[in-house]
Amino acid sequence: MNISRIKFVFIFLAFAFAFLFGTNLLLGQPTESLLGVASQGVWKATISTILSPIKIILIGPLLPFIKFLHQDPDTPPPFFLLGFAFYWTILALIIHYVIGKIKRTD
Template structure:
């Protein structure tokens, strides 16, 4: 894997924001990047079978991506840039750790 650190972080951030938007739009009542009613894991208690199944499959990924920062949902009306900035910082740190670990693993495999 010869991807630069910057390119990896940018792709990871874009993918995380797209994943968050699509999963919230499919499983939640309205389309959006962050849920308005602070339901960070939409669809988990849905009576519709496909929504419940999809939410169950996506739950571990969403838990890792947004779980540690779900305390931000307690603020009834946070400024939109605060949420985007907080998640971008968290996901950047996660992407840097993943890039480092993947490079170490691939270097061991090659040698």
């Protein structure tokens, strides 16, 4: 499967945003909480624990950015979305490069 870099980035961004919004809607947690808390139901805590490694990779490095933006209570949501998109674009380009290197060595 030979996919272009731009198409890979767009697909990665779509899936990352879907994952973020889906887990937030399903689990009812804010973006900053990476691990399950004791007050959740058992199934929510289990799902949160299973998904936490993915959330740590997708959101972990953005926690200082999120905390900085939360200093002002009236921060518009596009700032958060732009920050996520910028980081995830870099992450997608790195993943695409690594996958391309692995394919070329085979």
